[in-house]
Amino acid sequence: MTSRATHTHRQHGGRYAELNQFDGGSALEGQKLVAYRDLDKDVTSATTLDDWRQHWRSIAADDCTVCLGTGRDSIKGNKGRPCGGCYGLGKVKRDSETPQDMWELAEVAIGVIQRQHQELGRLRELVALPEVQEIIKAKRDELPDWVQREQHWRGSGGLGHGGRRYTGD
Known part of the structure; x- marks a missing residue:
């Protein structure tokens, strides 16, 4: 897994690593998703590309x-x-x-x-x-x-x- 932080949250801070971007399926059809890892909590999650660009910034x-x-x-x-x-x-x-x-x-x-x-x-x-x-x-x-x-x-x-x-x- 990636151990180097590539992004941080604009309001809350924290260390996050962007893993990859992919197209959503079923209910998220037509949306681009971003998979990321919270390095402080050791949790992998995903969000929409628009949300990612709005709430996270690259380091x-x-x-x-x-x-x-x-x-x-x-x-x-x-x-x-x-x-x-x-x-x-x-x-x-x-x-x-x-x-x-x-x-x-x-x-x-x-x-x-x-x-x-x-x-x-x-x-x-x-x-x-x-x-x-x-x-x-x-x-x-x-x-x-x-x-x-x-x-x-x-x-x-x-x-x-x-x-x-x-x-x-």
Whole structure:
């Protein structure tokens, strides 16, 4: 069996190894399934490919081997404390080694900041597209669904004075 973790759960963490992908049968006909092994509990299971992509993420080469990129202390079970392997960054040096001093830690932090800066730039480019601007403007201009329901409810007949519904204000 595979003993090396290839994925981790986005919310709960943990070590998982993707075993294979296959087509579902009977009730799951037409769906792609993923078989995986939970290395912490030593259990093999399967889920749909869509669920796999939504809830699990692959472990990058520079993810911390202790916390698997979460930055939280998973060994002692104290999720409020930073990981001792990566000092809460979730990342380690390019050679997968833990930073030994503050300068090595700073290099790792700079890498994290640069990746975040690139992602932010990419998102800004997407938001600047005219099609996206139209969608944003349309969403800002339309009233939320609950406002329309509330206005209809307040205007409808009821038990208050003058036949209007008593709303308390």
